[in-house]
Amino acid sequence: MGMPSAVVLMSGGMDSCLSAAIAREQFDLAFLHLNYGQRTENRELRAFHDIADHYDVTRRLVVSIEHLAAIGGSSLTDPRIPVSPADLRRTGIPTSYVPFRNANMLAVAVSWAEVIGANAIFIGAVEEDSSGYPDCRREFYDAFNEVIRQGTRPESRIAIHTPVIGMTKRDIVLRAAELKAPLHLTWSCYRSEDRACGMCDSCALRLRGFQGAGLEDPLLYEHRPDYLHN
Amino acid sequence: MGMPSAVVLMSGGMDSCLSAAIAREQFDLAFLHLNYGQRTENRELRAFHDIADHYDVTRRLVVSIEHLAAIGGSSLTDPRIPVSPADLRRTGIPTSYVPFRNANMLAVAVSWAEVIGANAIFIGAVEEDSSGYPDCRREFYDAFNEVIRQGTRPESRIAIHTPVIGMTKRDIVLRAAELKAPLHLTWSCYRSEDRACGMCDSCALRLRGFQGAGLEDPLLYEHRPDYLHN
Numbered sequence: 001m002g003m004p005s006a007v008v009l010m011s012g013g014m015d016s017c018l019s020a021a022i023a024r025e026q027f028d029l030a031f032l033h034l035n036y037g038q039r040t041e042n043r044e045l046r047a048f049h050d051i052a053d054h055y056d057v058t059r060r061l062v063v064s065i066e067h068l069a070a071i072g073g074s075s076l077t078d079p080r081i082p083v084s085p086a087d088l089r090r091t092g093i094p095t096s097y098v099p100f101r102n103a104n105m106l107a108v109a110v111s112w113a114e115v116i117g118a119n120a121i122f123i124g125a126v127e128e129d130s131s132g133y134p135d136c137r138r139e140f141y142d143a144f145n146e147v148i149r150q151g152t153r154p155e156s157r158i159a160i161h162t163p164v165i166g167m168t169k170r171d172i173v174l175r176a177a178e179l180k181a182p183l184h185l186t187w188s189c190y191r192s193e194d195r196a197c198g199m200c201d202s203c204a205l206r207l208r209g210f211q212g213a214g215l216e217d218p219l220l221y222e223h224r225p226d227y228l229h230n
Numbered sequence: 231m232g233m234p235s236a237v238v239l240m241s242g243g244m245d246s247c248l249s250a251a252i253a254r255e256q257f258d259l260a261f262l263h264l265n266y267g268q269r270t271e272n273r274e275l276r277a278f279h280d281i282a283d284h285y286d287v288t289r290r291l292v293v294s295i296e297h298l299a300a301i302g303g304s305s306l307t308d309p310r311i312p313v314s315p316a317d318l319r320r321t322g323i324p325t326s327y328v329p330f331r332n333a334n335m336l337a338v339a340v341s342w343a344e345v346i347g348a349n350a351i352f353i354g355a356v357e358e359d360s361s362g363y364p365d366c367r368r369e370f371y372d373a374f375n376e377v378i379r380q381g382t383r384p385e386s387r388i389a390i391h392t393p394v395i396g397m398t399k400r401d402i403v404l405r406a407a408e409l410k411a412p413l414h415l416t417w418s419c420y421r422s423e424d425r426a427c428g429m430c431d432s433c434a435l436r437l438r439g440f441q442g443a444g445l446e447d448p449l450l451y452e453h454r455p456d457y458l459h460n
Contacts, residue, residue: 061301063300065295067293067341070293071291071345072345099340099345100337100381100382101341103340103341103377103381104338107330107333107334107336108301110330110333111297111301111329111333112301115302134383140380143373147333147370147374150364150369151332151373
């Protein structure tokens with residue numbers, strides 16, 4: 001009898017890459033990628049397959065939930081709403097918030113997990129650096145686990161794992177280095193698909209994480225501001 | 231200032247039609263239809279628009295979550311799994327159960343509600359006649375309301391309403407008649423799109439409901455078994 005299976009929500013970014021590296025220590029992996037009409041989808045999908053190849057993951061599912069783009073309300077999916085420049089001291093909910101996005105993603109993950117018999121779902125949500133996103137907090141995942149218990153077959157016993165939720169980006173870079181997670185294959189930028197812009201929130205958080213860890217980010221950047229002084 | 235808005239999950243069947251009739255007493259309606267690759271989608275979509283026209287609902291959204299068909303696991307979406315013949319005394323989870331379908335639907339409804347500023351979601355779930363579906367029970371909706379509280383903007387205050395959850399199909403037919411809900415525009419059959427088959431679970435429940443209410447179902451049926459003796 002082999003290891004139990006886990007569905008890993010793999011965006012192609014650092015957080016999900018580390019989540020996969022942690023999950024594979026106890027689970028046989030299945031990778032799920034959600035396309036929700038984000039600007040950089042093509043580049044993220046490449047990262048998804050690159051990381052899946054790296055870990056020899058054969059069970060891969062790519063699902064479009066582009067209705068989130070049709071529904072709108074976020075700068076990540078609506079070209080009329082500009083992506084805010086990085087401001088890591090800003091409070092409140094960022095313009096990039098996609099209403100209830102993570103619930104849409106988890107719902108797909110649970111459906112797939114129930115059919116393939118996986119009993120874990122890994123998601124790379126990070127509470128700290130997404131403090132403005134209501135669906136990145138522990139309370140949200142606790143509540144969702146109860147929905148899974150109530151809404152699936154009693155024998156399914158699927159639980160969400162959020163192994164990086166309490167980490168800073170610095171912690172993530174350091175732990176990924178320990179586990180040899182392939183961060184060189186990941187993509188984080190919200191704006192560009194060839195060179196990372198270096199200017200959006202996601203680039204800023206990533207660069208600050210590498211700086212804090214004292215490591216060099218292997219990606220190429222259009223701009224590489226010094227975030228240590230922010 | 232007008233009435234507050236509600237998103238009504240409108241499958242095109244009797245339960246959602248009555249839910250809309252109840253919702254419109256207090257809310258301005260927006261209709262959401264989910265296509266999840268079910269066999270009778272074209273006919274259901276026609277019912278959706280017919281009912282929307284009947285109630286002058288202009289805000290309509292049709293969203294494909296056909297990945298549920300790709301994920302499989304249900305006779306409603308997978309041609310390799312036959313739709314079970316009606317057996318209203320069967321226990322356990324029917325073959326038509328689509329894993330975690332209602333959570334996928336609610337996630338889309340909440341995203342849309344948050345963007346259009348609606349603070350209610352109406353879903354025509356019925357506990358009794360779907361006793362085998364884990365995601366049709368009150369506990370599931372209570373748990374999902376907590377996920378909404380945790381996973382949306384604090385000011386959104388969106389709640390799920392399940393006005394028919396405790397009703398039998400007989401109750402639904404009678405209440406729909408009182409409210410003049412357009413049951414002649416609805417569609418329930420899981421198998422056919424021209425004449426209802428009269429043989430699947432959904433037809434059986436519907437016919438039994440009309441018989442119990444002492445009313446004539448206005449739809450045409452291929453077969454019209456007498457379900458009162460079951």
